[in-house]
Amino acid sequence: PRNLSQFMGSRSISVEALKPSDTFPRRHNSATPEEQSKMAEFVGYNSLDSLIDATVPKSIRLGKMALPIFDEGLTEAQMIAHMQDLASKNKIFKSYIGMGYYNTFVPSVILRNIMENPGWYTQYTPYQAEVAQGRLESLLNFQTMITDLTGLPMSNASLLDEGTAAAEAMAMCNNIQKGKKKTFVIASNCHPQTIDICQTRADGFDIKVVVSDLKDIDYKSGDVCGVLVQYPGTEGEILDYGEFVKNAHANGVKVVMASDLLALTMLKPPGELGADIAIGSAQRFGVPMGYGGPHAAFLATSQEYKRMMPGRIIGVTIDSSGKPALRVAMQTREQHIRRDKATSNICTAQALLANMAATYAIYHGPEGLKTIGQRVHGLAGTLAAGLKKLGTVEVQGLPFFDTVKVKCGDAKAIADVAYKNEINLRIVDKNTITVSFDETTTLEEVDKLFEVFACGKPVTFTAASVAPEVENVIPSGLVRGSPYLTHPIFNSYHTEHELLRYLHRLQSKDLSLCHSMIPLGSCTMKLNATTEMMPVTWPAFANLHPFAPIEQASGYQEMFKNLGEMLCTITGFDSFSLQPNAGAAGEYAGLMVIRAYHMSRGDHHRNVCIIPVSAHGTNPATAAMCGMKIVALGTDSKGNINVEQLRKAAEANKENLAAFMVTYPSTHGVYEEGIDEICKIIHDNGGQVYMDGANMNAQVGLTSPGFIGADVCHLNLHKTFCIPHGGGGPGMGPIGVKKHLAPFLPSHPVVPTGGIPAPDESQPLGSISAAPWGSALILPISYAYIAMMGSKGLTEASKVAILKANYMAKRLEKHYPVLFRGVNGTVAHEFIIDLRGFKNTAGIEPEDVAKRLMDYGFHGPTMSWPVPGTLMIEPTESESKAELDRYCDALISIREEIALIENGKADVHNNVLKGAPHPPSLLMADVWTKPYSREYAAYPAPWLKTAKFWPTTGRVDNVYGDRNLVCTLLPVSQMAEEAAEATA
Amino acid sequence: PRNLSQFMGSRSISVEALKPSDTFPRRHNSATPEEQSKMAEFVGYNSLDSLIDATVPKSIRLGKMALPIFDEGLTEAQMIAHMQDLASKNKIFKSYIGMGYYNTFVPSVILRNIMENPGWYTQYTPYQAEVAQGRLESLLNFQTMITDLTGLPMSNASLLDEGTAAAEAMAMCNNIQKGKKKTFVIASNCHPQTIDICQTRADGFDIKVVVSDLKDIDYKSGDVCGVLVQYPGTEGEILDYGEFVKNAHANGVKVVMASDLLALTMLKPPGELGADIAIGSAQRFGVPMGYGGPHAAFLATSQEYKRMMPGRIIGVTIDSSGKPALRVAMQTREQHIRRDKATSNICTAQALLANMAATYAIYHGPEGLKTIGQRVHGLAGTLAAGLKKLGTVEVQGLPFFDTVKVKCGDAKAIADVAYKNEINLRIVDKNTITVSFDETTTLEEVDKLFEVFACGKPVTFTAASVAPEVENVIPSGLVRGSPYLTHPIFNSYHTEHELLRYLHRLQSKDLSLCHSMIPLGSCTMKLNATTEMMPVTWPAFANLHPFAPIEQASGYQEMFKNLGEMLCTITGFDSFSLQPNAGAAGEYAGLMVIRAYHMSRGDHHRNVCIIPVSAHGTNPATAAMCGMKIVALGTDSKGNINVEQLRKAAEANKENLAAFMVTYPSTHGVYEEGIDEICKIIHDNGGQVYMDGANMNAQVGLTSPGFIGADVCHLNLHKTFCIPHGGGGPGMGPIGVKKHLAPFLPSHPVVPTGGIPAPDESQPLGSISAAPWGSALILPISYAYIAMMGSKGLTEASKVAILKANYMAKRLEKHYPVLFRGVNGTVAHEFIIDLRGFKNTAGIEPEDVAKRLMDYGFHGPTMSWPVPGTLMIEPTESESKAELDRYCDALISIREEIALIENGKADVHNNVLKGAPHPPSLLMADVWTKPYSREYAAYPAPWLKTAKFWPTTGRVDNVYGDRNLVCTLLPVSQMAEEAAEATA
Numbered sequence A, B: 001p002r003n004l005s006q007f008m009g010s011r012s013i014s015v016e017a018l019k020p021s022d023t024f025p026r027r028h029n030s031a032t033p034e035e036q037s038k039m040a041e042f043v044g045y046n047s048l049d050s051l052i053d054a055t056v057p058k059s060i061r062l063g064k065m066a067l068p069i070f071d072e073g074l075t076e077a078q079m080i081a082h083m084q085d086l087a088s089k090n091k092i093f094k095s096y097i098g099m100g101y102y103n104t105f106v107p108s109v110i111l112r113n114i115m116e117n118p119g120w121y122t123q124y125t126p127y128q129a130e131v132a133q134g135r136l137e138s139l140l141n142f143q144t145m146i147t148d149l150t151g152l153p154m155s156n157a158s159l160l161d162e163g164t165a166a167a168e169a170m171a172m173c174n175n176i177q178k179g180k181k182k183t184f185v186i187a188s189n190c191h192p193q194t195i196d197i198c199q200t201r202a203d204g205f206d207i208k209v210v211v212s213d214l215k216d217i218d219y220k221s222g223d224v225c226g227v228l229v230q231y232p233g234t235e236g237e238i239l240d241y242g243e244f245v246k247n248a249h250a251n252g253v254k255v256v257m258a259s260d261l262l263a264l265t266m267l268k269p270p271g272e273l274g275a276d277i278a279i280g281s282a283q284r285f286g287v288p289m290g291y292g293g294p295h296a297a298f299l300a301t302s303q304e305y306k307r308m309m310p311g312r313i314i315g316v317t318i319d320s321s322g323k324p325a326l327r328v329a330m331q332t333r334e335q336h337i338r339r340d341k342a343t344s345n346i347c348t349a350q351a352l353l354a355n356m357a358a359t360y361a362i363y364h365g366p367e368g369l370k371t372i373g374q375r376v377h378g379l380a381g382t383l384a385a386g387l388k389k390l391g392t393v394e395v396q397g398l399p400f401f402d403t404v405k406v407k408c409g410d411a412k413a414i415a416d417v418a419y420k421n422e423i424n425l426r427i428v429d430k431n432t433i434t435v436s437f438d439e440t441t442t443l444e445e446v447d448k449l450f451e452v453f454a455c456g457k458p459v460t461f462t463a464a465s466v467a468p469e470v471e472n473v474i475p476s477g478l479v480r481g482s483p484y485l486t487h488p489i490f491n492s493y494h495t496e497h498e499l500l501r502y503l504h505r506l507q508s509k510d511l512s513l514c515h516s517m518i519p520l521g522s523c524t525m526k527l528n529a530t531t532e533m534m535p536v537t538w539p540a541f542a543n544l545h546p547f548a549p550i551e552q553a554s555g556y557q558e559m560f561k562n563l564g565e566m567l568c569t570i571t572g573f574d575s576f577s578l579q580p581n582a583g584a585a586g587e588y589a590g591l592m593v594i595r596a597y598h599m600s601r602g603d604h605h606r607n608v609c610i611i612p613v614s615a616h617g618t619n620p621a622t623a624a625m626c627g628m629k630i631v632a633l634g635t636d637s638k639g640n641i642n643v644e645q646l647r648k649a650a651e652a653n654k655e656n657l658a659a660f661m662v663t664y665p666s667t668h669g670v671y672e673e674g675i676d677e678i679c680k681i682i683h684d685n686g687g688q689v690y691m692d693g694a695n696m697n698a699q700v701g702l703t704s705p706g707f708i709g710a711d712v713c714h715l716n717l718h719k720t721f722c723i724p725h726g727g728g729g730p731g732m733g734p735i736g737v738k739k740h741l742a743p744f745l746p747s748h749p750v751v752p753t754g755g756i757p758a759p760d761e762s763q764p765l766g767s768i769s770a771a772p773w774g775s776a777l778i779l780p781i782s783y784a785y786i787a788m789m790g791s792k793g794l795t796e797a798s799k800v801a802i803l804k805a806n807y808m809a810k811r812l813e814k815h816y817p818v819l820f821r822g823v824n825g826t827v828a829h830e831f832i833i834d835l836r837g838f839k840n841t842a843g844i845e846p847e848d849v850a851k852r853l854m855d856y857g858f859h860g861p862t863m864s865w866p867v868p869g870t871l872m873i874e875p876t877e878s879e880s881k882a883e884l885d886r887y888c889d890a891l892i893s894i895r896e897e898i899a900l901i902e903n904g905k906a907d908v909h910n911n912v913l914k915g916a917p918h919p920p921s922l923l924m925a926d927v928w929t930k931p932y933s934r935e936y937a938a939y940p941a942p943w944l945k946t947a948k949f950w951p952t953t954g955r956v957d958n959v960y961g962d963r964n965l966v967c968t969l970l971p972v973s974q975m976a977e978e979a980a981e982a983t984a
Ligand SMILES: Cc1ncc(COP(=O)(O)O)c(C=O)c1O
Pocket: A346, A347, A348, A522, A523, A582, A583, A584, A585, A616, A618, A619, A663, A667, A692, A694, A695, A716, A731, A732, A733
């Protein structure tokens, strides 16, 4: 053989070049070194690093961050392999645990076309209605489903989980009674986690919770604002609450019923029983258990209480052509408006899961759902009948829907046999077991249960042989007579093709990250990479019950531990709780931790919370929910906290200071220089610093909340850490704390938990979510992001995010004033452009610019927050320079359109901005009465010619909708009427 | 406890009601019993069954079909569980086998957004260009990638696999030389399967194949039309073919080079070496091995041979506004036009996989691809260097790219050690092993290989320690100097967001089954259910090398066996071959089986094939490829075969009759009554009956090819059996045969195979696909379909498909003549409407109707085939009555639009049909010069107001494009120019 080196093409090879090539950071961070230099130079710096040095205050600048694991970053293939390894450590036993979590078949068509589809999961909350009619319709379907099944006329578009929904209902009762009755009664037949969450939440509201056996409930005190009962009860029993409700009402007590949607296909609904509020979870409607979440909870009530209802509500209105259109209704109820007057802080909810549940109902239809309900009920009846035949245990006699309660000699012994058969039962107490069935249960599985309960005795029958003797046992007075889901949407899409097309029709109306950048300030709409998303729908993560024995979830537990440790490194904290299901829930958990800490030191009086006026609405709303007195703090003309003013406030409240809430970098998009001093002032005055982590995307690897001096911080994993927004949720809001706060982190009444890493001692504050680790199923997303980026990739992400904001600010500053800047004239990872001047010069408001952006194929930035009359732009590291340039081009072009108005060349009332957005129906109408041209309206930029996303409706009329509130699907007849009127 | 029966709501429960509820047939077959009755009545029958009885001739009507397994049908969840069980039986060893199949990382963003996305996989072949600009662009990207990498200016849009691509090139060489030189030389350094396929194929073309060591090749005979060499060779060597090509050309011999795309990122391309044709596989560009396929093969050549090029070619042209637009070019080359003059029968190809490969190249870009190539090359070099250090084996000295050839004492002993380490090597002979690397190989894996080859000797170094000494060993004369993939499309989408958006932009231009029904006669565009699709992308199916030891593929083998048996039941045959990769490949395999059968009986002279003129173009093309003489048979005025004429033809050719090819029901959409007699006539005259199974959707469960009397039949699994069309492939065309033909079913040179179930003896005809079981990866789709439907569901599908065709025919017959019908006036599963009259009355042609349908949101039916001037409509069982009604409404409305022309109320040349389709750019132009209104053009039906799919281009100009042939991406400058010209 010839010598290899004789070939001239030879070139030696470095080991570096032989490392795996499917690296991730370059796919996530969109900026080649050349682009980085180019942009940095454009901004006036000779390198990215010098820009960063000028932007992030030296005093808080970290040295190099080093992750405890995955510091180098895994490749995409390595990540998948690692997740497969974790998945293999989760053991999926058959679960009969129930307690609000049930196996369900996620219809494959829904799995693939919603849950695994970036066209559904990357969207933002549908505040920009004209480019969100698809998911608005889907959420309206959800609301209609809830109102139909509960028999109550108004529903919101989801809450975080059943437990917090109960707590929200408690707050509503308190509210309805104007805060004058301070006792809330909870029947002991509610799920333990529901009770625990309400107890935690009651604390802040200064409500007294009384947990009582149903038969012992009394309202004599006259102080009871409301009562919560469960239907069916946590141990399965179905009770007729008719008389109970009458009695409560007679005593001036509002009734909340926690109920099960599948049961309601067969049972008289809460509304017909007289309940004031119904809450529950839509999980078993085709949303995997996911070891606890995410799932959509619901809350329904009567129109009377609509203004007190927490959460987003979708409503019907009309658009600029008078055609029916949808949008988020009654936004004045939401925390971002009500702030410390709010009684709920909910912001991010569970839109994606609500959409899945609604679609599940659409696919099955009312008949299909009832069939499933009857089948589950029939199987439960079969178990009960068989167990009676068997005689080894005693079946409880109350009527049930899906859960059979069994009395036995030794519950643990039976559960152990079950365990050996890879079956999880619920042990209620040492002589009681419950068995909850669901749509996945089979006759063969019932046979297996007979074996388990036989305790060795031979079983001489099968479920199939017993079944014909079984009878449906819903008490006649509770059999549902009323129809539900009668709207055509629930009766048309029962084949896969029909459903597929309906879903794609909806999807086609929604602008998502699949189309273009969505630079919403404070929302960090970055890439949700596919590799991060893939494990979420693997059965080994999706099909675990949150209360399954912990050793069955070793894969999850290992991930929690790793994630907790990595988050500690990233934030500079000592321990994390993964329980909060959104940023607002994290705020709540964090402030409650602070509260518990003060209490533990005997500082019961510490209840003042200082909050800058620039804070997000959730901050004051949360503080109010924790029973704190809010001291508002103004900002100076540069948008910064006035340190001297803060010092004064802190000192003035020295005795009672509980906390200070601060967002960093500030909600104005600036790294305030004095932040470390600010923290010191608070500490010096006995307070704790709560940092709102919404802007973590500007901190990771450069500084950290812990390093800056914060005591606790939440992370919106759905912002900085890549969980997609899902069109308004899911999210995750874990909180990190310094060592002294770690003992107080939330635990759980069913599966005890606490800080990760675990602190030495623990005095948990209670539970704040229904599941021990919140929405565990979506944690792989953030976990994979961190692991694939490694320290270097993460740090680069922060730098590039800052670079991009500065690049855009620079490109735009000649056209729009940039409102706030740091000491060196740079901005953080986001910035505000000021549109207030145009109100006078051209009659133009931020909304007009946002709507006109739709014509350019873009979603508007954050509107009029934190400063009214402005737009806040956050590009993120994942957007390419080309995309930023297109967005800038659009804004600059719009500025020129405004100039035409200013110059009198365009009409103040009838111009291309006021007319925006322009849907095709308008643009192709035979009659065109606008003073500007169709083409100019439709194709204002060259890139639109090759592909354009079309808004599907003209500008929605918010006022009309709120005046004529309709929050369920219009009956078809009415739709036709409205359409006819509109076109008449 | 109270007695359960005291509750009045009780109702007893049947065992039936307790069976799993996630049944599949009702999701696939769209017709409730009420709808069935309603439609049957509308057609004039009192039940579905009476309609079927009147439609399917009694003489061929089967009793009940009973599948050997899954007869009752699995539920969706049971199916997934079964597939998981099969998956667990496949063992994924690390493959270094090479031979044209390599591990590859499918980028997750491509996996999810193309391969797992019905918006990409449910589309039809892009013949209706105006609603297919997305995948047309993607296929143009593929062609550009192939031309750039091979250095040859023209590429087609994919072929079935590398082996058949070589065979196609062989036919081209023969063709180029006008059939005058009948020898084709194949160098022995080609893959064995490539050689075998060419040998098989040569038979029919009467070409003599000479396999020769490169150094022994001589052209002295003067009879050599072409020569095929491989670059790099199958055992890895890189040779400089420069002189070789010159010599061949000097001898009037055309040179075909089989080459590897990844190697071509570093090696001088075939075009620069002077090759006339380059072929190969694009598999390793991000398409999983899938135990053999599907993958896209390519064929590139010079413009000179464009008319002889097989397969579809995408080209640039202009639309009705003069703007650049894409469409399938030069269709006159295709088999459906050339028929028995064709030298290739290819029809369905590998569009989806070509799109994946092109997108992989886009995502990596030229630099990224080169980096991957260099890395693979470097790892191979590291192995070679380490093995030399080790000294236990001898490394072959020729330069290599990714494959190291090793001489050793006992190849099997080493392979056994490897096997124990879950590693598959290629054993070339008892002293030779090759090791092929790919992008998934890591340094650690090279270390493991050192251990394997060390034969127990301690290894004192690591790959990382050896690497720095390794040199790149491409011979200098073969180092690639020329640039490639310089077009912006290959240089812009390297981050996930950019790629995601590019893919969604393309997707948004394409009409697919996600939008509306695509009732293409003869194509059976039915539901491709998600549950069927899911296993396709599971690693345990996706990542298996087709030549892996068979015991590692037990899951696959079990599925093949089950599938073969079920297909035998369905078709009435005795054995199946799963090798053919499309319908046309099945036809070829089937006729070759017939040929082999006659040969085996000494009937070498039997070479006459009778084919009705109504046959699909692939039929005569295939017969020609098998060296048969075609006798064409006319149909009578009712569209049927004239039995007497057939008898005459058969008797006249009695001595030489080889076969009769027939489609059943006929391509005219009719169950011919005499089919059993026809089969008998053929048999009586010594011929065999080949049935084209394209219309199996009208047979399953009602009759069968075997029962009717056919001897062999192919099944287009991508029609009746739910493999999605993928925008022009993949497909599968397994063939079933009667017992006497089973011994001749194809085998494979690397992994012997044959009929399933296996016949007693076997004399295989050779191989007809590169992989033993063809595109094994997509077989789970058909398998799941059959298993979930069960006999009852399948039979109902056929009935409902027939019902729906009759329903539509009935609704349309008052508006359009329905061309052919059976004896009782019914049609089969499809029907033809006659538009020929409108040519005279209104100047309207089928194309005008098809294009106008786009404005209604629909894809046109099959146009002008099998009868010019008509449309053939096949609704399938999966379309709802509502969807059929919408389609009928559209056609009826278009009929009214035609009437306006007939009445003189619309202009003959300038009307809404001639102007169709109407893209938004036209509809919103400031200037509107059409004599009809914009709204009428855009919204001709009420359902379009809520959601409309927009064609993105005006009608494409086919003639312009073929006159100005451009089959690669236009340089941007030229695009700008053309656009400028167009708008000038
Ligand atoms: C600054 C800030 N804090 C808190 C939140 C609330 O987070 P979540 O929506 O996850 O509840 C947001 C949400 O946008 C925010 O921007």
